[in-house]
Amino acid sequence: MLHRRSVTFGLAFGLTGALSLPVRDAAGEEPPVRIGFALAKTGLFAAATPAQLNAYHFWRDQVNEKGGLNVGGVRRKIEFVEYDDQSNTGNAVKIYEKLITDDKVDLLLSPWGTPSHFAIVPVLERFGFPVIGSTASSVHIRELKVKNLWFVSPSVHDKLAAQLVQMAKEQNVRNAAVIGSVLPQGKEIKRFLVPALEAAGIKLVVNEEYPPDIKDMTALLSRVKAANPEAVFVLSYPSDSILYTRQAKEMGITAPFQWLAIGPTIPAYRKIFGSSANGIISMGHWSPAQSRWARAKPFYDAYVARFKEEPDYLDTVLAYMSCEVLEEAVASAGLDKAKLREFISTSTFDTINGPVKFSGVENTTTPVGFLQIQDEKFQIVWPAAIATATVKPKSPW
Amino acid sequence: MSGFFEILTSGQLLLAALITGTIYATVGLGLNLVYGTMRLLNVAHGEFLMLGAYVAFWGFTLWDVSPFVSAIVAGILTALLAVALYFGLLKWCLRNPRMRKRIEPNSLLIFVGISVILQNLAALAFTGTPRGYQYLSGVVSFGNISISANRLGAFAFCVAICAATLIFLRLSIVGLAVKALIQRKEAAAIVGVNVTRLEFFSLCAGFATAGVTGALVSMTEQTTPFMGFPFTIAAFIVIIMGGLGNITGGIFAGLLLGFIETYGVALTSASWSSILLYGVFLLALILRPEGILTTRQAVR
Numbered sequence A: 001m002l003h004r005r006s007v008t009f010g011l012a013f014g015l016t017g018a019l020s021l022p023v024r025d026a027a028g029e030e031p032p033v034r035i036g037f038a039l040a041k042t043g044l045f046a047a048a049t050p051a052q053l054n055a056y057h058f059w060r061d062q063v064n065e066k067g068g069l070n071v072g073g074v075r076r077k078i079e080f081v082e083y084d085d086q087s088n089t090g091n092a093v094k095i096y097e098k099l100i101t102d103d104k105v106d107l108l109l110s111p112w113g114t115p116s117h118f119a120i121v122p123v124l125e126r127f128g129f130p131v132i133g134s135t136a137s138s139v140h141i142r143e144l145k146v147k148n149l150w151f152v153s154p155s156v157h158d159k160l161a162a163q164l165v166q167m168a169k170e171q172n173v174r175n176a177a178v179i180g181s182v183l184p185q186g187k188e189i190k191r192f193l194v195p196a197l198e199a200a201g202i203k204l205v206v207n208e209e210y211p212p213d214i215k216d217m218t219a220l221l222s223r224v225k226a227a228n229p230e231a232v233f234v235l236s237y238p239s240d241s242i243l244y245t246r247q248a249k250e251m252g253i254t255a256p257f258q259w260l261a262i263g264p265t266i267p268a269y270r271k272i273f274g275s276s277a278n279g280i281i282s283m284g285h286w287s288p289a290q291s292r293w294a295r296a297k298p299f300y301d302a303y304v305a306r307f308k309e310e311p312d313y314l315d316t317v318l319a320y321m322s323c324e325v326l327e328e329a330v331a332s333a334g335l336d337k338a339k340l341r342e343f344i345s346t347s348t349f350d351t352i353n354g355p356v357k358f359s360g361v362e363n364t365t366t367p368v369g370f371l372q373i374q375d376e377k378f379q380i381v382w383p384a385a386i387a388t389a390t391v392k393p394k395s396p397w
Numbered sequence B: 001m002s003g004f005f006e007i008l009t010s011g012q013l014l015l016a017a018l019i020t021g022t023i024y025a026t027v028g029l030g031l032n033l034v035y036g037t038m039r040l041l042n043v044a045h046g047e048f049l050m051l052g053a054y055v056a057f058w059g060f061t062l063w064d065v066s067p068f069v070s071a072i073v074a075g076i077l078t079a080l081l082a083v084a085l086y087f088g089l090l091k092w093c094l095r096n097p098r099m100r101k102r103i104e105p106n107s108l109l110i111f112v113g114i115s116v117i118l119q120n121l122a123a124l125a126f127t128g129t130p131r132g133y134q135y136l137s138g139v140v141s142f143g144n145i146s147i148s149a150n151r152l153g154a155f156a157f158c159v160a161i162c163a164a165t166l167i168f169l170r171l172s173i174v175g176l177a178v179k180a181l182i183q184r185k186e187a188a189a190i191v192g193v194n195v196t197r198l199e200f201f202s203l204c205a206g207f208a209t210a211g212v213t214g215a216l217v218s219m220t221e222q223t224t225p226f227m228g229f230p231f232t233i234a235a236f237i238v239i240i241m242g243g244l245g246n247i248t249g250g251i252f253a254g255l256l257l258g259f260i261e262t263y264g265v266a267l268t269s270a271s272w273s274s275i276l277l278y279g280v281f282l283l284a285l286i287l288r289p290e291g292i293l294t295t296r297q298a299v300r
Helices: A004-020 A049-066 A089-101 A115-128 A157-170 A184-199 A216-229 A237-252 A267-278 A298-307 A315-331 A337-346 B004-008 B013-039 B043-062 B067-093 B096-101 B103-126 B149-171 B173-183 B186-191 B195-217 B228-242 B248-268 B271-286
Strands: A033-039 A069-071 A075-076 A077-083 A131-133 A150-151 A173-179 A203-210 A231-235 A257-260 A281-283 A346-350 A356-360 A372-373 A377-382 B137-144 B145-150
Touching: A004 B096, A033 A049, A033 A089, A049 A298, A049 A315, A069 A315, A077 A089, A115 A131, A115 A150, A115 A184, A131 A315, A150 B004, A157 A184, A157 A372, A157 A377, A173 A184, A173 A216, A184 A203, A184 A231, A203 A216, A203 B149, A203 B271, A216 A237, A216 B004, A216 B013, A216 B248, A231 A237, A237 A257, A237 B145, A257 B173, A267 A281, A267 B013, A281 A377, A315 A337, A315 A346, A315 B004, A337 B137, A337 B271, B004 B248, B013 B043, B013 B149, B013 B173, B013 B248, B043 B103, B043 B195, B043 B228, B067 B103, B067 B149, B067 B195, B096 B103, B103 B228, B137 B149, B149 B195, B149 B248, B173 B195, B186 B195, B228 B248, B228 B271, B248 B271
Parallel strands: A033 A077, A131 A150, A173 A203, A173 A231, A231 A257, A257 A281
Antiparallel strands: A069 A075, A281 A372, A346 A356, A372 A377, B137 B145
8 A cells, every 4th residue: 555654765765776876977977086185174273274175175166167187188077075073183084094995085185284194194104095285394294204195385394493594694683582382383493493593693582482372472572572682483373473463563562573483374364463464474485476486376366256365375375285286196197096106206296386396205396485474465585586575674563 | 671570560461461351251241140140051152252253353344343333233143142042942941940950951061052053153154264354453552551452442341341230230120130130049039030031131141241242352363163162261260260140259250360361471481371370260169169259158
C-alpha cells in the first residue's frame, strides 16, 4: 500500500542517489580540481585570517574566470574544501590529515601563521604532499629539512633584524628604544635585533617587554619619551600596534624612525589613524607602485574592485604569492607529487611580488623589505633594489 | 632622566588609569544589572559590546554618524535584542519555580550558545576583517596631560553612564525597587515590587550598557567579531570583586582594576600586569569573597 511514509522514503532515496552521481556537465567538462586548506574562522586568530582567506578566494575566482586551473595542459575549475581549525594548531593537523586521506583532495593550500605551518609538517612529510607556505616566518624553518613545504616569506628574523639595523644606520640613528611583545615572534625578533643594534654601535636606551593583552602603555611610553631615542622599534601584533600608535601620538613621541612589526599593513590601521600614521615603517616587501612587477598593480586594482578595500600588504600578498607559485607548478607538473616537488624546488616563479625562487625551503629571491606609510599609502622604502620611495622621518603626529 | 617618581605621580598616568578603570566599571555595570536582578550569567556580554561596536562602525562609515549618536542607537538595538531574547527564550526558562531555581546554570549554557551564535553571525555578515575608523582623533592637551579627543569623549560618556546609574538607583523609586530586587527578590515581591517587569527592565538596561560601551570602544580599537571575549572576562572579574549584584561595588572594582593595571605596570614592568591583576583578584576572593564593598551577612 502506498503509505505517505514509504513514498517519502522512496523519494529521499531516489534524490540521494541522483545527487550522489558524479556531476557531469552536458558539455562534458573536466571534473573540478579540489584544493583543501584549514583557516581559523573562529577563535584567537580569526581577526587575522580574513586577509589570507580573501587572497585564496580571490585567486580561485580569478583562475576559474579564465576557465579553470591549468593542470598539466588541461583546464579544470578549482573547488575549495575549506575547514575552520578554530585557531587550534592541533585541529589544523587533524584537518590536513583528513583532507589528504578522507577528502582526498588534489592539492593543498597552507594554513595561517607560523605555528600551524610547523604543526602540519609531519603530516605533509608522511604523505609526501607538497604545500607552498605563506604566512609563516621563523629562523627555525632552516632546521626543518622538509621536502614538502616551502616558505614564500623572506622575513626570517635574523635577516630581518640585520636589514632593519642597516636601514636605521643609513638614517643616522644613534640610539634606539626596543619594546617587544612577549609572544614568540616578538621574542625572536628581539633575540636578533638587540645584538645587531649593539654591533652597529646604536645605543639601546630602552629595552622592555610587555604582555600580549596590554591595555595601557602610558608608563612604558613615558620611559621611552624620557629617553628621547631617535628610533623606536615596537615588536608588536595588531592590537598593540594600534595601542602604541594612539598613545605615542597622545604623548608626542617624536622619534623620526618608528618601526612596528605587525599591524600597520592591515587596512583598518590606516583607517583608524589616517594621516597621523604617515611615517610609520613596518614589515613588508610589496607595493602596487613597483612597476617592475607586472602583476602587482592589476592584482591591486582587481582586489580593491572586488573587496572595496586594500589588501593586507603582508598576509594577503604572501597568500596570493603562494597560490601563484602553486598555479605555475601545477601547469607544468600536473598533480604528480614528485614532479611538483621537483618543479617547485628548482624553478623560478613569477608572482605579484616579482620572481620567487627557493633555496631549500627558503625564498631567497624576494628580499627582506620594509614599507613606510607616506601620504596614507604604502611605499617600499627598503631595500633600494625594489624601493618605490625613500625613507622619510616620521612626520609630526 | 624623567624619574620613576615623576612618571608615577604624573597626571598622564592618572588619567590613563581613570579612563581604563571607568571603561571596566561601565562594562561591569551592565553585567551586574543582569546578574543581580535575574541571576543570568551573561557570558555573551562581550558579544553585545561587539554588536554595539559594529553599529558605530557602520554608522560612521556608511552615513557619517558620530559614534556618540551611534552609541545611543547601539544601546537601543541591544536593548531590543534583549527584548527578543527575553520573550523568545528567557521567559520560557523562568516559567515555573523549578526552572527559576536552575536559571543560573541554565543561563551559562544558554549564553555560551548565544555568544557563539553572535560571533559567527557577525563573522558571516561582516567577515572577520578588522574594522576601524578615524573620529575625533586629534590630541587634546591640558598642561602636561594629553589625550585623544575620542578617548576623552568615551571617558566622559562612561562617567555619565555610571553617575546616572548610581543616582537613579539611589534617588528614583524605580531605582530603589531595582536595588530591593537585587538584595532580596522574594521580599521585594512581598512589598509590592513588580518583579517581572523590573527584571525585564534591568535586562534591557544591562544589555544596552554593553552596546553603548561597544560603540565608544570602537573609536580607539579595531572592531572584529571576536573582540568581545576580553571584555566579558574583565566584566566578570569586576562584578565578582565588587560583589555580585552590588552596583557601587562593581564600579569601585572597575576603577580599582584600571588603577592596578596602569600603576602596577608603572611600578614594576609591563610583564607583571597580568600577574598583578589576577593576583589582586585572587587575594580579593580569598579575603573578601562576597565582594570588596559588600557587607558580610551572618546567616542564622
